[in-house]
Amino acid sequence: MSDNRYELNKQLAQMLKGGVIMDVTTPEQAKIAQEAGACAVMALERIPADIRAAGGVSRMSDPKMIQGIQEAVSIPVMAKCRIGHFAEAQILEAIEIDYIDESEVLSPADDVFHIDKTKFNVPFVCGAKDLGEALRRINEGASMIRTKGEPGTGDIVQAVRHMRKMNQEIAKLVSMREDELFQAAKELRVPYELVKQVYEEKRLPVVNFAAGGVATPADAALMMQLGAEGVFVGSGIFKSGNPAKRAAAIVQAVTNYNDAKLLAELSKDLGEAMVGINEQEIELLMAERGK
Amino acid sequence: MNIGVLAIQGAFAEHEQKLTALGADVFEIRQAKDLQNPMDGLILPGGESTVMGKLLQDLDLFDPLHKRIKEGLPVMGTCAGLILLAKQLADDDVVHFATMPVEVKRNAYGRQLGSFHTTHEMKGVGMIPMNFIRAPYVTKCTDEVEILAQVDEKIVAVQYKKQLGLAFHPEVTDCDKVHAYFLDMCQKR
Numbered sequence: 463m464s465d466n467r468y469e470l471n472k473q474l475a476q477m478l479k480g481g482v483i484m485d486v487t488t489p490e491q492a493k494i495a496q497e498a499g500a501c502a503v504m505a506l507e508r509i510p511a512d513i514r515a516a517g518g519v520s521r522m523s524d525p526k527m528i529q530g531i532q533e534a535v536s537i538p539v540m541a542k543c544r545i546g547h548f549a550e551a552q553i554l555e556a557i558e559i560d561y562i563d564e565s566e567v568l569s570p571a572d573d574v575f576h577i578d579k580t581k582f583n584v585p586f587v588c589g590a591k592d593l594g595e596a597l598r599r600i601n602e603g604a605s606m607i608r609t610k611g612e613p614g615t616g617d618i619v620q621a622v623r624h625m626r627k628m629n630q631e632i633a634k635l636v637s638m639r640e641d642e643l644f645q646a647a648k649e650l651r652v653p654y655e656l657v658k659q660v661y662e663e664k665r666l667p668v669v670n671f672a673a674g675g676v677a678t679p680a681d682a683a684l685m686m687q688l689g690a691e692g693v694f695v696g697s698g699i700f701k702s703g704n705p706a707k708r709a710a711a712i713v714q715a716v717t718n719y720n721d722a723k724l725l726a727e728l729s730k731d732l733g734e735a736m737v738g739i740n741e742q743e744i745e746l747l748m749a750e751r752g753k
Numbered sequence: 754m755n756i757g758v759l760a761i762q763g764a765f766a767e768h769e770q771k772l773t774a775l776g777a778d779v780f781e782i783r784q785a786k787d788l789q790n791p792m793d794g795l796i797l798p799g800g801e802s803t804v805m806g807k808l809l810q811d812l813d814l815f816d817p818l819h820k821r822i823k824e825g826l827p828v829m830g831t832c833a834g835l836i837l838l839a840k841q842l843a844d845d846d847v848v849h850f851a852t853m854p855v856e857v858k859r860n861a862y863g864r865q866l867g868s869f870h871t872t873h874e875m876k877g878v879g880m881i882p883m884n885f886i887r888a889p890y891v892t893k894c895t896d897e898v899e900i901l902a903q904v905d906e907k908i909v910a911v912q913y914k915k916q917l918g919l920a921f922h923p924e925v926t927d928c929d930k931v932h933a934y935f936l937d938m939c940q941k942r
Binding site: 466469470471473474476477478479480481496497498499500501502532536537538555558559560561583584585710713714717718721724 | 760761762763764765766767783784799800801803804807808811812832833845859860863864865866868869870884886887922925
């Protein structure tokens with residue numbers, strides 16, 4: 463991957479800012495998402511809540527199904543591959559996906575190594591619970607970061623935890639003396655140059671979205687106020703009573719996340735939210751996959 | 754000078770940084786009440802045109818902005834912003850402000866793998882870096898439209914009266930010449 467290509471890939475993520483990326487499983491859902499104002503869709507066979515319910519090994523989706531979604535919409539289409547599964551990533555690149563999510567939602571294919579994303583021309587987004595994870599993924603070539611949250615639960619607590627931790631760690635780094643950055647790089651297990659960049663720019667070197675557990679306009683507004691630059695919504699939309707209305711409300715909540723009066727209007731009459739599971743009730747913590 | 758930046762989705766913050774660095778006063782447009790600010794120029798940023806088109810309607814921004822552009826408010830649309838200004842789209846019946854007599858093809862270079870960087874001349878501005886990200890280009894325009902840049906025979910920068918439309922993203926490069934050109938345009942209003 464050339465330097466220019468990496469810059470263009472980071473910049474595509476910049477164009478998605480202030481937007482909502484929605485999980486869809488069919489071309490019809492993709493169209494509903496686009497009409498509701500999604501800035502991109504994530505094509506996958508089963509949404510995280512169903513993956514969680516079904517159990518078993520979860521893999522990359524059928525390329526034919528992904529291509530059906532690519533043909534149905536004009537907005538960018540993303541798709542997931544398993545952590546470390548570079549052959550799945552090669553396949554997704556071959557069908558010209560706009561963004562690959564190397565995702566803990568699927569069963570990891572490698573419990574040590576992530577994909578060397580610098581070998582690809584298509585961009586990658588990766589999940590992170592903290593600054594160290596984010597910078598390790600960026601060092602491997604990721605051009606966008608999202609919180610891991612806890613997918614398929616409808617419970618926002620973990621996404622909040624991950625976003626707060628990221629912000630706290632960046633603030634701590636920025637407050638250091640410059641000669642302390644060498645040790646910080648060692649502790650974060652990342653190259654000094656990346657740590658220096660965060661120190662100077664006071665932010666991650668790439669766009670950072672919230673993901674994992676967003677179910678309501680208020681959840682989306684919460685994550686935006688905590689510093690997310692946009693939001694992924696997985697199970698929250700198509701597991702709810704009125705997907706089109708909820709999707710459109712979440713889109714507006716991300717644009718006007720500071721306007722409580724508007725948020726109150728947006729939160730009315732949305733029908734049933736996804737039922738959700740509390741973090742104490744779940745057996746499988748997807749966020750613990752891939753560090 | 755007061756420049757309003759449409760801030761409902763996309764890379765609006767990057768435009769704000771460029772304009773602020775050049776000494777302009779910048780405000781964000783997220784709701785109709787934001788239009789009470791005095792405005793000498795308007796930026797329609799890059800992002801997704803379908804999202805912005807929808808939110809402009811949902812947030813009651815479409816009609817007042819449409820009126821201001823028609824009345825001659827200087828406006829610069831980049832990428833999705835160019836699509837919002839176009840009178841016609843090559844592959845879609847849905848148009849937005851439709852104040853600029855050009856036909857634009859969306860995603861004209863294909864998916865993200867078709868995105869590219871180049872350095873090219875823009876009339877009145879000079880040599881500038883141009884980043885095309887899932888970019889459109891202009892397929893047709895009338896004689897009243899001035900073509901400011903062509904890359905590989907595709908029209909990528911146009912001006913019609915006080916409306917400036919660009920297929921690329923001057924806001925993500927380290928060059929501020931295009932923004933200076935636009936501010937100059939607002940000044941001469």
